[in-house]
Amino acid sequence: MPRHWVAGRRPSRLRQDGTATTGTPRAAPRTHARPRALAALLAGALPVLTFPAPGLWWFAYVALVPWMLLLRSAPTGRRAALEGWLGGVGFVVAVHHWLMPSLHVFIVVLGALLGLLWLPWGVLVRVLLGGRPTVPRALAAVAVLPSGWLMVELARSWEGLGGPWGLLGSSQWDVTAALRLASLGGVWLVTLLVVAVNTGVVILLTLPHARNAALCALLACAVLTGAAWAWAPRPAPDRTARIAVVQPGVFDGIGSTEQRLARGEELTRTLADRRVDLVVWGESSVGEDLTARPDVAARIAALSRAVDAYVLVNVDARRSDRPGIFKSSVLVGPDGPTGARYDKMRLVPFGEYVPARALLGWATSVGKAAGEDRMRGTAPVVMELPNGLRPGPLVCFESAFPDMSRRLVRDGAGLLIAQSATSTFQDSWAPGQHATLAALRAAETGRPMVHATLTGVSSVYGPDGRRIGQPLGTDRSAAAVYDVPLAKGLTPYARFGDWAVYLAMAVLALLLAAEGVRSLRKPAPELSVPRARTARE
Missing domain, CATH: 1.10.1760 (Arp2/3 complex 21 kDa subunit ARPC3)
Structure with a gap:
């Protein structure tokens, strides 16, 4: 038997230079x-x-x-x-x-x-x-x-x-x-x-x-x-609207919901005689359903009369007319809630609901995943104010989706609004990064966008995506007024x-x-x- 016919080895082959090599390849080196x-x-x-x-x-x-x-x-x-x-x-x-x-x-x-x-x-x-x-x-x-x-x-x-x-x-x-x-x-x-x-x-x-x-x-x-x-x-310029953003700041622990509401009221009152067209509060700025709590609705209506402008709040509460907890943009006027309401449609995985909870519910035991799933809205809403302003609200996470802002603009929104709250991640890069998403949505649609938060960063962008005025950082508890240029027409992205x-x-x-x-x-x-x-x- 030839020497190269050993068990487990194939016959050797001749290289071009005449030397022999076995037919069994060696494994590639794994040192790297x-x-x-x-x-x-x-x-x-x-x-x-x-x-x-x-x-x-x-x-x-x-x-x-x-x-x-x-x-x-x-x-x-x-x-x-x-x-x-x-x-x-x-x-x-x-x-x-x-x-x-x-x-x-x-x-x-x-x-x-x-x-x-x-x-x-x-x-x-x-x-x-x-x-x-x-x-x-x-x-x-x-x-x-x-x-x-x-x-x-x-x-x-x-x-x-x-x-x-x-x-x-x-x-x-x-x-x-x-x-x-x-x-x-x-x-x-x-x-x-x-x-x-x-x-x-x-x-x-x-x-x-x-x-x-x-x-x-x-x-x-x-x-x-x-x-x-x-x-x-470029979108054709239109009139200018004066938009106020109210950022109450961080409130944690027992009674934080009422403290946040009281601070929002205090800051909003400072806007009297500022001739604002709309006051915007951040996400979860109201923790009670306004239908079930007419006293809270009356307090916000009194603010509307005091500043002579409608107030767009965000309610994070269990509904009295439907089962479950909703996050909703609610427009309040001098006579109370106007009936204009937008329920958040796209929810944050694990933050607001747990996907396949039966399978992944264990995530609630190792982190801060949602203990109860929030409920979803069914359609975008374009609101209309008596002064002709047509805001299209989004809630927090939704400002990341280009298709949602585009849909609002095609439905007639003249102003995009994102009500947000990133207080859970207050000391991270998240608040600043989240605020910048509004610049892209404004540029894509040719409509100004207001990013209003509870604890910062709140900022406003014009129809070209450029920032207007100074943002309210995570260290601020304040109200600010911005002169926001409106625009007409559709950008190529909004159209196509x-x-x-x-x-x-x-x-x-x-x-x-x-x-x-x-x-x-x-x-x-x-x-x-x-x-x-x-x-x-």
Whole structure:
């Protein structure tokens, strides 16, 4: 028996240089697996620095580069998928780190589940940029990889998966050119731009033969952004409204609901003789159903008469006419509640309801998950005041959803209002980041937006998304009046909606079609017939 016919080993083969090698391949070395895994986690977390409080908006255009460099160098597609998942875990946990006091260990479970959405994106980076791709393939990556990232953002924007918090495009809330892009294609178009620039930078750093193509792609991004800034249609200016925001501050413990209401009354009275058109209170500013407590309704009506303006409060209470607890925007005039009421439709997972409570109810024992599910409203509401002002209210979490503000504007809202409360996360990055979402919603729709909170940050943005006046920080208990310019007409995004998302879907569909045609044109491999052994063998 020849020496190479040993148990468990295949016959040796000759290399081209004549030396022999056994047919059994050795496992790939794993010495770098753990450092790469840690690097993927950290690289995925880097984009958190682009959001407030750090607010390094410019870093967004290179924040994905370390992660993408790691993915393109993955030895196998399976490894790229793993590092895509690990980077996604790092991203989710970092962007939602302020939830840790409420969710505790469940934030890791959440990150592990949502991180799976980046698994195919990791493979896509390796397929398009790994090795030495052709110039057309590298150039295609500038369109395909942003489209793939956008599909991840779209999937996790579903309310049940946490909603559209931490969309990469929202990091550009204070950049005028980016806000102009948002008016064309929403925050989705801004995300496409940011990821396209990151992809171009990776090509510049790693593919010398494709650098000219990458420079052309980056130049095209700059030209398109500049054209949007210069020529995108602007909403026509209308009159100015004087909007007052009342922020009572932090009240905790027994009796905090009544203390908060009393402080709201005190601050509202200071607005007398300020000629305001509307007074806005924050989320959960009233803890009693106004139908069941006519005395509380009478107190707020007295405020309306005192300041000669309607008061938009937010009631967080059990309804007397329907079962369950609702969070509702209620308009109160000099004669009491007007009947204009909006019940919150999209609820915060675990904060206001527990998804699949029978299965995940244990979350209430390890964190501050909702002990009882809040009830949902059924439709958006545009209110109308005697002075002609038409506010469209949203409640807290809902200001993160581009489609909700767009729907209100198409229904005739002239002013968007978000009533919010982030006091649970008072000392985190959450209040500041939440307030900036209103800038995107204003720019997308061409309507000013008021973000009114209980404990800060309260802020106001004009129809172009630019901030008006000074915000009320988390250290303030105050009332402030803002001169808010109104606008007419619809932005391209308000008119045409999520066309940037459909464009990204079309790009990915073209990629799949091209790969399908390529695989059909590839010749079938020839079948090798094993040679019969001779008697001497």
